[in-house]
Amino acid sequence: MVSLTINGRVVQANKGEMLLSVTRREGIDIPALCHHDAVEPFGACRLCMVEITKAEWDGWTNYVAACLYPVEDGLIVQTHSSKVNELRRTVLDLLLARCPNSPEIRQLAAEYGVTQTAYEEIPDADNCILCGLCTRVCERLGFKAISTVGRGHDKVVAPPLKEAPPDCVGCLSCAQVCPTNVIQYEDEGNKRTIWNKSFELIACKECGKQTITRDFAEALSSQRNIPEDYFELCDECHRRELSVKMGSIVSWSREAAS
Amino acid sequence: MRIETPQQLTRLRKDCLARFNRHPQKIHVCCGPGCLANGAQKVSDELKKVIKKKRLKGFSVDALKETGCHGFCEQGPLVVVEPAGTFYTRVKVKDVEEIIDKTIRRKEVLERLLFTDPQTGEKIENYRDIPFYARQQRIALRNIGQISQCDIDEYIAVDGYQALAKALKKMSPQDVIDEVTTSGLRGRGGAGFPAGRKWSTCARADDSPHYVICNGDEGDPGAFMDRAIMEGDPHSVIEGMIIAAYAVGAHEGYIYVREEYPLAVVNLQKAIEQAHEYGLLGDGILSSDFSFDVHVSRGGGAFVCGESSALMKSIAGEVGEPRAKYVRSVLKGLHDKPTVLNNVESYANVPVIIDKGGKWFSAIGTKKSTGAKAFSLVGKVRNTGLIEVPMGTTLREIIYDIGGGIQNDRPFKAVQTGGPSGGCLPESKLDLPVDFDTLTEAGSMMGSGGMIVLDDHTCVVDLAKYFLAFLVDESCGKCVPCREGLYQLYGLAVAISEGRGTEADLDKMEKLSDTIVISSLCGLGKSGPNPFLSTIRYFRDEYLAHIRDKKCPAGVCRELIRYEVDPQKCDGCMACITACAQNAITGKKKEVHTIDQDACDKCGACLAVCKRDAILVL
Amino acid sequence: MKQRLIVTPDLCTGCRTCELACAFAHSVKGKPGRSRIYPLPTGKHEMWTPVVCLHCDDPACAKSCLVDAITRNEETGAMELDNDKCVKCMACVAACPFGCSLHDAQHDLVVKCDLCGGDPVCAHFCPTKALTCRPVIPTRRKAVV
Ligand SMILES: Cc1cc2nc3c(=O)[nH]c(=O)nc-3n(C[C@H](O)[C@H](O)[C@H](O)COP(=O)(O)O)c2cc1C
Numbered sequence A: 001m002v003s004l005t006i007n008g009r010v011v012q013a014n015k016g017e018m019l020l021s022v023t024r025r026e027g028i029d030i031p032a033l034c035h036h037d038a039v040e041p042f043g044a045c046r047l048c049m050v051e052i053t054k055a056e057w058d059g060w061t062n063y064v065a066a067c068l069y070p071v072e073d074g075l076i077v078q079t080h081s082s083k084v085n086e087l088r089r090t091v092l093d094l095l096l097a098r099c100p101n102s103p104e105i106r107q108l109a110a111e112y113g114v115t116q117t118a119y120e121e122i123p124d125a126d127n128c129i130l131c132g133l134c135t136r137v138c139e140r141l142g143f144k145a146i147s148t149v150g151r152g153h154d155k156v157v158a159p160p161l162k163e164a165p166p167d168c169v170g171c172l173s174c175a176q177v178c179p180t181n182v183i184q185y186e187d188e189g190n191k192r193t194i195w196n197k198s199f200e201l202i203a204c205k206e207c208g209k210q211t212i213t214r215d216f217a218e219a220l221s222s223q224r225n226i227p228e229d230y231f232e233l234c235d236e237c238h239r240r241e242l243s244v245k246m247g248s249i250v251s252w253s254r255e256a257a258s
Numbered sequence B: 001m002r003i004e005t006p007q008q009l010t011r012l013r014k015d016c017l018a019r020f021n022r023h024p025q026k027i028h029v030c031c032g033p034g035c036l037a038n039g040a041q042k043v044s045d046e047l048k049k050v051i052k053k054k055r056l057k058g059f060s061v062d063a064l065k066e067t068g069c070h071g072f073c074e075q076g077p078l079v080v081v082e083p084a085g086t087f088y089t090r091v092k093v094k095d096v097e098e099i100i101d102k103t104i105r106r107k108e109v110l111e112r113l114l115f116t117d118p119q120t121g122e123k124i125e126n127y128r129d130i131p132f133y134a135r136q137q138r139i140a141l142r143n144i145g146q147i148s149q150c151d152i153d154e155y156i157a158v159d160g161y162q163a164l165a166k167a168l169k170k171m172s173p174q175d176v177i178d179e180v181t182t183s184g185l186r187g188r189g190g191a192g193f194p195a196g197r198k199w200s201t202c203a204r205a206d207d208s209p210h211y212v213i214c215n216g217d218e219g220d221p222g223a224f225m226d227r228a229i230m231e232g233d234p235h236s237v238i239e240g241m242i243i244a245a246y247a248v249g250a251h252e253g254y255i256y257v258r259e260e261y262p263l264a265v266v267n268l269q270k271a272i273e274q275a276h277e278y279g280l281l282g283d284g285i286l287s288s289d290f291s292f293d294v295h296v297s298r299g300g301g302a303f304v305c306g307e308s309s310a311l312m313k314s315i316a317g318e319v320g321e322p323r324a325k326y327v328r329s330v331l332k333g334l335h336d337k338p339t340v341l342n343n344v345e346s347y348a349n350v351p352v353i354i355d356k357g358g359k360w361f362s363a364i365g366t367k368k369s370t371g372a373k374a375f376s377l378v379g380k381v382r383n384t385g386l387i388e389v390p391m392g393t394t395l396r397e398i399i400y401d402i403g404g405g406i407q408n409d410r411p412f413k414a415v416q417t418g419g420p421s422g423g424c425l426p427e428s429k430l431d432l433p434v435d436f437d438t439l440t441e442a443g444s445m446m447g448s449g450g451m452i453v454l455d456d457h458t459c460v461v462d463l464a465k466y467f468l469a470f471l472v473d474e475s476c477g478k479c480v481p482c483r484e485g486l487y488q489l490y491g492l493a494v495a496i497s498e499g500r501g502t503e504a505d506l507d508k509m510e511k512l513s514d515t516i517v518i519s520s521l522c523g524l525g526k527s528g529p530n531p532f533l534s535t536i537r538y539f540r541d542e543y544l545a546h547i548r549d550k551k552c553p554a555g556v557c558r559e560l561i562r563y564e565v566d567p568q569k570c571d572g573c574m575a576c577i578t579a580c581a582q583n584a585i586t587g588k589k590k591e592v593h594t595i596d597q598d599a600c601d602k603c604g605a606c607l608a609v610c611k612r613d614a615i616l617v618l
Numbered sequence C: 001m002k003q004r005l006i007v008t009p010d011l012c013t014g015c016r017t018c019e020l021a022c023a024f025a026h027s028v029k030g031k032p033g034r035s036r037i038y039p040l041p042t043g044k045h046e047m048w049t050p051v052v053c054l055h056c057d058d059p060a061c062a063k064s065c066l067v068d069a070i071t072r073n074e075e076t077g078a079m080e081l082d083n084d085k086c087v088k089c090m091a092c093v094a095a096c097p098f099g100c101s102l103h104d105a106q107h108d109l110v111v112k113c114d115l116c117g118g119d120p121v122c123a124h125f126c127p128t129k130a131l132t133c134r135p136v137i138p139t140r141r142k143a144v145v
């Protein structure tokens, strides 16, 4: 265990833990758009910057990304000093110039007092802030269906050759983690479409409810040894099946007793 | 043939030296990038042909050496006849026969090919007497231009691999680290981190294996020091790396070479093969129990790949994007293992330090920046080329004594050091000694050693725009402040250069720069606003002229200038009329011409062709 | 100490108190969450049974989770789902053969029984003791005839 001071309060943390997870546990709200616990810290959005110092640093302070700064004993952290807020404001202002139409960015920027960007809005920009969560999560799942292409200001998230990604299984995780909800998909009938690729949704053989795609189920069966017939029923029908089974067991044991 | 003992190496050195000096005269043809571009290969081929044809006594093709960059690129192709040091400039194929007939056969000097001192107008025969060379002190560049590009025997002849033998046989790894620490050697790749400290941290790291990596990415536009070393003296880098590996306990190393340097790759690979043959690489080097091998890794083709964490990712086969980590790469580097990363020039200094001692090295230069530093001197300076000067030499000495001053005697305006994210220093800083800390304090940086000299025809707003555009292009795009911030900073600079800027924009740019510097993830972003910050620091007036008066004092920013014909000077020669692609100039022969401002697109073609200085930039 | 929920269908009346208790115990920002437990008719003798996660020895939910968001809490024995890690791919919802990983549509979260950190609220509220909670005492397994 290490002990550090955050906004004047002494808190305990586990060695090797990142600052952001400590502040989250303490209920301190720090914006962190490129962070998700499912993947390694990335340090791209820079919104989680905090001010750090130590008693022995002689008044010298540093600004670090909380999502990947490991806690240290004796660290003194300010999560919302005026300088930190100013840095966040500028970064949010820049993001607002990039995605002027994103409700999520607009709201976060407004929280830091930016309602209108001071910079040139980027012509025909989409709402992607290039946090890389979609590609990193997809990689973490083992599919690596999408990636970032290009560099610098022209970087975009795209499937290989911008065509329907052969390795995508339609699990939707990318769309789920996207902080600005950029990734579009559609479930219609028994068909799901994402990244311009169509998937069959498995319908529960009792009630027809759809949960995941056939491709995803097949991937789970082959990679994780989940029997394929597990996917034939939806969760609700599975529960019903279990209750019926339990009823049979009870009545069987009653009959056996009598 | 394997060399087993230091004694064998010494014997081999004697043999090599004898062979090296077998000919009373030698011809060195510079085959560095500058000279090659000017036709050096043809000159060399012709020399070989003529030598074979003439069958001179005591002189064969073996006496001709194709060397690495001799330095004085501006005067190339260069041919040097040693040992006299007779220095022929701008040599053409048609000069070859005469060189052989006169200089080699009759020891006569060809006056017309000699260098003329622009100050005195005198011809100088021996290159060592030319101020460009006389003021230099070559340590890292010691062999370049003196030996064939890729010949281990010649490297051994000039004391190559003696330092390695000394380290392996007479010194412990700790002794080696101590010697490097004593030398005060600081990294030549940019940040100037003390090499000894880096090595010692790595050596002490528990995790294994350890790696050593050489950074040969050299992404700064206009810089070619590392290229010259890798192509012209690859063995010095390899020897430096083996010594480093011995010191930090590494058995594997990588040389990461910029994608655009295919010859460097070829020469390094050749050199590695030669070193293997002699048993200087591989298992049990010089019969010790130390083993080390080195691989050449081709660069990922982006500027940011030169950044340490991006470089290590690129070597590991991943996308070369910087990784944010607050654990230093010397502890968790390549494959998350302890790694020493140094620049090409840093390694090239190591054998000399081991050979002559850290004290010898630290006596050169200044107290905190020891040794010498290589620069590629380019821009509006008379003598462009590759130089190496003791640390602490002033900018004025470099630009005026070595560089020969500004071309066409125009006024000096600024010197840009440290590559694209370095800074510009004005005339008032010319007497600053060049060392790591002084340059940083003055708002520029040492960088890897690019030095661009600018005259009064350079507009600093335009310059900042140029470097910002480069950085916007080269940003990997991972983090927001660099990707979006530099883009906006560039946009604001463009607006100023087009007369659309306001004074409030300057404040905005300064504030934005501050955020980019503090919050970017890697060094590219952190130093990205420098082209703006250093120019605004020293040339605020010029920015204000663009903003308030809508004028570009240097006459560069197209939107703010117009070309006019000076009726006093124009003699109606019609040269400009032919040159103008827009047909914007009218006038009859021997009558004063006029420029139609609406049609003119300000390309400057007229200005370039007018022999009478009659085109005015207003 | 590892806990186990003991279900006695004979005693369940289908009153759904457990469901309510669970929903309130798993509120998100003051709003009740989706219950992880469902009393359902068994189809025999008008008998009901609460259906809840069995915290299996070889759990399909954890096996199907490609980001390792579901792990066993070694203290309580529960298979717990970490919502900060979950990417809502629905694999566990589809894979659990007992339907005990669920999608809470209102909060857009994937949820499952976590034994309330070792003291299941449902058991406290069950008026008939159809649900009880007992520590697991490691014993030799008896052969089932
Ligand atoms: C964007 C960026 C580009 C860099 N490019 C180079 C390069 O081309 N060559 C180099 O030696 N160092 C480069 N560096 C510096 C390296 O990260 C590293 O500090 C250096 O290679 C360490 O070697 P040294 O201590 O011997 O200088 C670059 C740094 C940054 C941030």
Ligand code: SF4
Binding pocket: A137, A138, A141, A143, A144, A145, A146, A167, A168, A169, A170, A171, A172, A173, A174, A175, A194, A195
């Ligand atoms: S939906 Fe496709 S692209 Fe998105 S995370 Fe799943 S596999 Fe990857």
Ligand code: SF4
Binding pocket: A127, A128, A129, A130, A131, A132, A133, A134, A135, A157, A174, A177, A178, A179, A180, A181, A182, A183
């Ligand atoms: S699409 Fe969404 S998740 Fe992916 S990089 Fe863009 S903002 Fe991030």
Ligand code: SF4
Binding pocket: B304, B322, B474, B475, B476, B477, B478, B479, B480, B482, B483, B520, B521, B522, B523, B524, B525, B526
């Ligand atoms: S500072 Fe620039 S180059 Fe470095 S990680 Fe950020 S975007 Fe990439």
Ligand code: SF4
Binding pocket: C061, C064, C065, C066, C067, C068, C069, C070, C081, C085, C086, C087, C088, C089, C090, C091, C092, C093, C101, C110
């Ligand atoms: S929905 Fe969440 S917990 Fe379930 S498998 Fe997917 S990531 Fe894991």
Ligand code: FES
Binding pocket: A031, A032, A033, A034, A035, A042, A043, A044, A045, A046, A047, A048, A049, A065, A066, A067, A068
């Ligand atoms: S959450 Fe830390 S940089 Fe984005």
